[in-house]
């Protein structure tokens with residue numbers, strides 16, 4: 713396992729569409745291991761392969777620290793089959809370090825994907841899980857959350873006391889895909 717460099721906003725690769733994975737090779741497995749290692753090192757909750765410079769439709773998510781029961785999961789070629797509801801909250805991204813912004817997302821998703829053995833899987837979830845899946849699937853289309861932000865993009869404040877709009881505290885949610893701690 714090895715840490716990978718996380719690409720940040722302004723890097724043109726982040727605007728490219730990632731390609732479907734057609735087979736799992738040793739390199740793919742190594743990539744997935746490295747993505748988890750990089751995710752944990754950066755205190756994130758989700759990471760897509762494009763963020764480490766690989767245009768493959770692979771996403772890793774670990775929400776276990778948010779009191780979620782979900783195990784860490786790798787999603788290959790994820791497709792959001794259904795989404796509904798609405799939630800507004802602060803999001804962050806390891807590719808946009810030190811920033812956060814309010815984004816409205818579906819509150820419930822059903823996502824189909826392949827696991828590491830290329831078996832079809834489906835997960836369904838609400839809240840932060842739905843937010844995270846939407847955020848990561850956007851990465852695979854070359855989209856960043858900053859284009860969806862309502863209002864200003866804010867600097868992450870360790871105290872979280874600059875959020876006064878009554879939606880949620882950036883320190884609580886940050887869901888996105890990164891943890892405010894890293895700011």
Ligand code: NI
Nearest residue numbers: 805806807889
């Ligand atoms: Ni992100």
